[in-house]
Amino acid sequence: MAEAQLVVQNIGGVVVANFREASILDAQAIEAIGRQLYELVDERAQRKILLDFSRVRFLSSSLLGVLISLQKKAQTIKGQVAICSLKPDLKKPFKITHLDKLFKFYEDEEEALNSFGVYTT
Numbered sequence: 225m226a227e228a229q230l231v232v233q234n235i236g237g238v239v240v241a242n243f244r245e246a247s248i249l250d251a252q253a254i255e256a257i258g259r260q261l262y263e264l265v266d267e268r269a270q271r272k273i274l275l276d277f278s279r280v281r282f283l284s285s286s287l288l289g290v291l292i293s294l295q296k297k298a299q300t301i302k303g304q305v306a307i308c309s310l311k312p313d314l315k316k317p318f319k320i321t322h323l324d325k326l327f328k329f330y331e332d333e334e335e336a337l338n339s340f341g342v343y344t345t
Contacts, residue, residue, distance in 0.1 A: 229257045232264070236342035238272040239264055240333065247282040258290040262297060271303035274336050278309035285317060295326055304328070308336040 231242040241261065248254060264270040273294070295305045308330040310318075318324045330336035334344055 230260050238340045239270045240274045242276045249284045254286045261294045265297040272340050273305045275307045
């Protein structure tokens with residue numbers, strides 16, 4: 225089995241997924257990310273998911289499809305997916321495809337956790 229592409233932790237009932245790699249371009253890696261993320265919703269019924277992009281410098285548009293599917297899956301169980309620490313140049317594909325309307329974006333993990341009602345300080 226391929227190495228996990230995400231570091232997943234639970235902080236106050238919010239599942240925080242940090243990407244391991246700076247570049248998310250490889251089709252196999254994106255497929256593995258999709259499997260890990262879908263499992264959070266499909267098998268664990270997690271309703272609060274935060275994707276932390278702080279390490280990511282490059283991403284493939286294929287990842288956007290994975291994120292759309294994740295959001296749809298989360299919505300079916302009345303869940304929410306938020307994104308934090310996305311670099312400004314990586315936000316462009318989200319704006320171009322109007323996905324900036326589908327997801328909530330936060331400057332950093334603390335701000336995002338606060339939006340879920342989790343206060344870390």
